[in-house]
Amino acid sequence: YVVDAADRDNLTTSRNELHDLLSKPSLSGIPLLVLGNKIDKPEALSMQGLTDA
Template identity: 75%
Template structure:
């Protein structure tokens, strides 16, 4: 089964884990099976006051330096259902273009 999109969920409220997350994401993106596959990064737990902003997450993960694929980042709260609809719309859009 071929991947249509790669999803990566980040705990935006756990600032100490972001450097590890960046390293893991960079390693994941070196996998040949994911070459050119769009990347969807979800910054979860924005309901918490200590959560990073979207721009801070993008900067700290180095998302703007990824040039070999489409990269999208949404800030979400699974607990409060914030932006889940936008994520679903993005996934539907990309599933249609893959067919």
């Protein structure tokens, strides 16, 4: 799952989409990798910021 770390306006939408995916029984037990994209931009959230969001 890729999260745009610099797009704070859509972070809530991204979080909700991720929660929807995780609640699907068909995806239960499947490993998930979450990537923070655009982390190099000055306005991007840090890894901890993404985790807390």
